[in-house]
Amino acid sequence: MAELQEKDSAEALVAELHKKITEAFDVFDHENNKVVDVREIGTIIRSLGCCPSEGELHDMIAEVEDEEPTGYIRFEKFLPMMTRVLLERRYRPSTEDVLLRAFEVLDQNQKGFLTKEELIKYMTEEGEPFTQEEMEEMISAAVDPDKQVLHYRDYISTMVVEER
Known part of the structure; x- marks a missing residue:
């Protein structure tokens, strides 16, 4: 029973994170095609409460950018990476x-x-x-x-x- 509650709780947390990530991404998805300009990624990530350094931000972009950089980031690649970052509570702001x-x-x-x-x-x-x-x-x-x-x-x- 406790395991089932934990699973439901984890699924609810992931669903909530997906909603927040989607909302933040959509603000910059001006053509509603699930793609944003790579220059907006830092703003999106910071709006989600993460404060990576410029080097860490470049690493995050490299992780989600296509093999041939186009200057755009696709939501389908951004969502799993950002979900992982938020679940792991990485790049927390300073106290x-x-x-x-x-x-x-x-x-x-x-x-x-x-x-x-x-x-x-x-x-x-x-x-x-x-x-x-x-x-x-x-x-x-x-x-x-x-x-x-x-x-x-x-x-x-x-x-x-x-x-x-």
């Missing part, structure tokens, strides 16, 4: 504590903020560099326009993704 520690490492003088210039330097010279567009978007959302600083303790709460 508030981890984000705070990361900002504190960057804030070597423990001021409680980073200047706009420091932020730009870290975003373009360290780790996976932000694009100009990503950098401008973050600065407009994060940096106090009057003081030109990012009070990271306040900003972290906007970065955290709640677990469902």
